Amino acid sequence: MIENIFTYAFLLQTLRISVPYFLPSLGAAYSEKGGVVNIGLEGILLTGAFFTTLGTYYTQNIWIGILCGLTAGFLIALIHGIATITFKADQIVSGIALNLFALGLTKFLCRIIFNSSSNSARIPGLETVNIPLLSSIPILNNIFITFCIILLILSQIIFYRSKFGLRLRAVGENPAAADSLGINVLRIRYAGVLISGLLAGLGGAWLAFDQHSFTDGMSAGRGFIALAAMIVGKWKPMGAAAACLVFGFAESISIQFQGTAIPTQFIQMLPYILTIIILAGFIGKSTPPAADGIPYENTNK
Amino acid sequence: MKRTIILSLILLSALFISCSKKSVQTTESGKLKVGLVFDVGGRGDKSFNDAAYRGLEKAKNELGVDFEYIEPGPGADREAALRQFATRPDIKLIFGIGFIFTDEITKMAQEFPNKDFACVDYTYDQTKTIPPNLLALEFKEDEGCFLVGAIAGLTTKTQAVGFVGGMESPLIKKFEKSYEAGVKYVNPECKVFISYAGVTGDAFKNPGKGKELALGQYSQGADIIFHASGVTGLGVFEAARETKKLAIGVDSDQYNEAPGFILTSMIKSVDVAVFDCIRQEKDGKFNGGKAETFGLNSKGVDYIYNDKNNNLISEGTRKRAEEIRELIIAGKIATFLK
Numbered sequence: 001m002i003e004n005i006f007t008y009a010f011l012l013q014t015l016r017i018s019v020p021y022f023l024p025s026l027g028a029a030y031s032e033k034g035g036v037v038n039i040g041l042e043g044i045l046l047t048g049a050f051f052t053t054l055g056t057y058y059t060q061n062i063w064i065g066i067l068c069g070l071t072a073g074f075l076i077a078l079i080h081g082i083a084t085i086t087f088k089a090d091q092i093v094s095g096i097a098l099n100l101f102a103l104g105l106t107k108f109l110c111r112i113i114f115n116s117s118s119n120s121a122r123i124p125g126l127e128t129v130n131i132p133l134l135s136s137i138p139i140l141n142n143i144f145i146t147f148c149i150i151l152l153i154l155s156q157i158i159f160y161r162s163k164f165g166l167r168l169r170a171v172g173e174n175p176a177a178a179d180s181l182g183i184n185v186l187r188i189r190y191a192g193v194l195i196s197g198l199l200a201g202l203g204g205a206w207l208a209f210d211q212h213s214f215t216d217g218m219s220a221g222r223g224f225i226a227l228a229a230m231i232v233g234k235w236k237p238m239g240a241a242a243a244c245l246v247f248g249f250a251e252s253i254s255i256q257f258q259g260t261a262i263p264t265q266f267i268q269m270l271p272y273i274l275t276i277i278i279l280a281g282f283i284g285k286s287t288p289p290a291a292d293g294i295p296y297e298n299t300n301k
Numbered sequence: 302m303k304r305t306i307i308l309s310l311i312l313l314s315a316l317f318i319s320c321s322k323k324s325v326q327t328t329e330s331g332k333l334k335v336g337l338v339f340d341v342g343g344r345g346d347k348s349f350n351d352a353a354y355r356g357l358e359k360a361k362n363e364l365g366v367d368f369e370y371i372e373p374g375p376g377a378d379r380e381a382a383l384r385q386f387a388t389r390p391d392i393k394l395i396f397g398i399g400f401i402f403t404d405e406i407t408k409m410a411q412e413f414p415n416k417d418f419a420c421v422d423y424t425y426d427q428t429k430t431i432p433p434n435l436l437a438l439e440f441k442e443d444e445g446c447f448l449v450g451a452i453a454g455l456t457t458k459t460q461a462v463g464f465v466g467g468m469e470s471p472l473i474k475k476f477e478k479s480y481e482a483g484v485k486y487v488n489p490e491c492k493v494f495i496s497y498a499g500v501t502g503d504a505f506k507n508p509g510k511g512k513e514l515a516l517g518q519y520s521q522g523a524d525i526i527f528h529a530s531g532v533t534g535l536g537v538f539e540a541a542r543e544t545k546k547l548a549i550g551v552d553s554d555q556y557n558e559a560p561g562f563i564l565t566s567m568i569k570s571v572d573v574a575v576f577d578c579i580r581q582e583k584d585g586k587f588n589g590g591k592a593e594t595f596g597l598n599s600k601g602v603d604y605i606y607n608d609k610n611n612n613l614i615s616e617g618t619r620k621r622a623e624e625i626r627e628l629i630i631a632g633k634i635a636t637f638l639k
Contacts, residue, residue: 009520013513117372118343118350118506119532122558125539211508211536216343220507255510255517258496264469265500 010252015145016210018248020045020203020219022148024226025233025240026155027199032235033159034192035172035291039095040080041200042223043102048073048204050106053214054113056123065123066205073201074194076102081193085186088295099223107216120214144206151199155237168192172289175296185296200226232278234286243278250274333393333583334367335360336386337575338379340399341468341502342531343372349531349552349571353398353421356575363576364583380405387413394582396575400424400472401502410435410589417587419578421571422472425592437592438574442472443479444629445567445602446527447636449549450483451625452565452604453525454491455618456547461492463518465537467505467530469497476529476551479636486634487621494518498533511536519544525564527551538562547613554605564613566605570595598630 024041031038048069055061055068076098083094111117126143159165167188170178175185200223207218226240229247233239250271257267337357339350357368369392371382379402386395387409393416397406400422410418410432423437431437453462464480466473481493496514498504511533515526519540526541527549528534534551538559541548548559550566574595581587595601604622606614614622628634 007520009516013516017513114345116343116345118339119345119347119535121345207509210539211512212539213508213535215506215508215532217503217506218509220503220509252513255496255513258514258517264497268499 010256012142013255014245014248014252016142016248017251018244019144019148019206020210020222021226021229021244021247022152022241023203023206024196024200024223025229025244026151026237027196027203028227028230029155029159029233029235029237029240030168030192030199031196032192032230032292033172033289034168034189035175035289035294035296036081036084036189036193037091037095037293038077038080038193038196039092039224039227040076040098040102041095041196041226042219042221043095043099044073044076044197044200045204045207045219045223045226046106046217047076047102048201049208049218050109050120050204050214051201052205052208053120053123054109056208057121060124062124062126062209065208066202069205069208070198070201073197073199073204075197077193077197077200080197081190084295085189085193088297091293091295103217106214110214110216114214118216122212123208125209125212144209152237152241159237164188164191169289171296172291175291179296179298185298189296228275231286231288232275235288246274246278247271332365332367333579334369334391335394335396335579335582336389336392337368337370337396337398338382338386338402339370339372340401340531341505343506344370346506346532346535347553347555347558348534348550349569350398352553352569352571353396353575356572356579359572359576360579364580366579366583380409383409383418387416393417394419394579394587396421396578398422398571400470406435407432417582417589419575419589421574423592424471431590431592433590436578436587436589438571438578439592439594440569440571440574440602441594441596441636442476442567442569442602443636444597445569445604446476446479446529447483447486447629447634448597448604448622448625449527449565449567450480450485451487452483452614452618452622453480453527453549454484454486454488455621456564456614457488457491457523457525459522459524460488460490461494461522461524463494463496463515463523463526465511465514465518465526465528465530465534466495466497467499467533468502469500469504473497473529475637476527480527482635482637483625486625492522494521494523498530505531505533507533508536508539512540515540515548516544519546525549527567550605556605556609560609563610565610568603568605570601570603573601596630597626 051072052065052069056065083089084091107117114120167183171185171188179185229243230240232243254267254270360366373379373382386392395418397420402420403424406420417434419436421438464477484491498507498510515537525547528537529551541562542559547564549564552569554566556563
């Protein structure tokens with residue numbers, strides 16, 4: 001049983017399972033570093049998956065599908081931004097509303113378009129993509145996984161080596177101070193939220209391509225786990241990625257250990273038990289950005 | 302201001318959710334009208350629920366009845382959906398599709414004695430009586446699963462086959478045990494990997510998980526996987542396509558979900574059961590309070606063998622399977638592993 005863990009198939013499985021956690025998780029880091037809690041990621045993931053399916057279904061072109069998924073993610077995030085940044089609504093309430101909205105919207109549209117509120121028609125998937133050089137390297141032949149690695153490195157640079165990253169962190173820690181230095185707090189916060197929407201939308205695209213269709217509620221709580229992963233990862237891209245890999249690993253194990261003497265119910269608890277152990281024992285203090293979740297009011301006007 | 306925005310967002314989403322649940326087919330007064338509540342997987346699962354829907358459509362075309370259906374969301378919506386139909390004056394017969402309705406539909410049948418109810422895969426409890434206005438439609442899945450198990454056992458080249466179940470429950474356990482019995486009957490040495498997608502109803506609609514489970518079994522050496530997992534099984538087929546291995550469909554003929562990779566399907570004629578039940582109701586012969594059983598002998602369960610998949614099943618395997626069919630019908634084989 002144990003030897004199954006040290007295989008290439010197992011490694012790939014872990015990576016595949018981690019992708020839909022990692023993308024929204026990274027998105028959450030952008031949003032929350034800028035001071036906006038985005039629990040609407042679950043809904044964005046779902047909407048992204050639906051519109052990717054829709055775009056791909058009508059055009060039979062996965063790139064247009066991805067574009068649709070990204071656009072949907074962007075627009076939902078924009079609603080969140082308008083509600084919480086411009087109108088200073090409670091970020092949690094807006095996020096919950098968006099999740100409910102996404103659940104209903106996707107079901108409703110699925111019913112109209114595919115004549116079933118549960119399942120869409122089949123769409124082509126990513127296996128049609130072949131990139132010359134990359135395809136020869138085992139892990140990198142999955143374009144999404146390659147892209148995730150690039151995104152991770154890029155985000156690490158953006159967060160800690162770029163002007164935008166510095167400003168993002170500043171408006172999340174102390175928006176008043178940033179404002180006094182002439183930084184447009186609201187605009188930076190918008191950028192953070194919108195990037196999170198794009199990333200979660202891309203996560204949705206992965207889900208849609210992975211199963212070649214849309215199923216209602218297919219995000220299955222991944223958006224929330226992604227948020228948890230980001231917190232476990234201390235609001236850092238690398239940390240979030242590591243936490244997502246741990247989740248992916250635990251879930252992968254729970255798949256491999258099925259059908260052994262251990263009861264299924266127990267095995268399926270594994271990922272969550274592992275999470276609690278890690279959260280309680282190994283992470284240490286995890287401090288959010290100081291202004292996370294607090295709408296910024298410009299008092300000078 | 303912000304309250305207004307949030308409130309309207311919530312209201313809007315509530316509106317969408319409630320809209321998405323109901324679907325109204327054309328209504329004419331005087332006609333018999335039936336209501337049907339789908340199982341977790343919902344319409345478009347290409348399997349169990351779609352089979353029930355075919356029965357409805359056939360009844361509409363051939364018997365001229367009207368129907369409405371509801372695809373309930375997760376959890377407690379099931380009872381509400383049944384009640385919604387039961388309180389409607391124009392609906393006479395109400396279906397619950399799936400064992401998961403057992404408790405709710407029994408309760409509703411007792412509460413609304415002048416409506417008729419039928420439940421596919423009703424879990425029959427010997428110690429309780431079925432209300433007189435409730436007809437339990439049961440299938441001898443064990444016979445069909447045993448047969449496809451035998452076909453898998455005869456066809457495997459790696460001496461290993463797999464089973465992916467949806468929600469771990471007595472019904473799906475029955476699929477698993479009789480499939481395994483079928484495999485071992487023809488091929489005692491063959492390994493059988495077993496995985497379940499979960500322990501709740503949502504395990505029937507998680508294709509992502511199904512795909513990972515199947516990829517896991519294929520990578521451990523299985524070359525044929527039988528699934529009994531509703532929409533989750535669509536993921537099993539994706540895995541079969543990707544690894545170019547075989548899968549066995551369930552409930553409906555699922556060949557078209559992955560042409561060339563579906564060895565056969567264990568079919569349950571849910572459509573026939575639904576149609577027959579509506580016809581009885583229309584003729585005024587609805588006869589509840591009992592369980593009606595469909596097995597191999599009445600073709601209530603069967604496996605698929607036609608022009609599409611006969612190149613996947615060898616002549617010898619086909620012959621052997623037919624012999625086993627006769628033995629099962631004659632009651633000479635125990636279709637369960639003890």
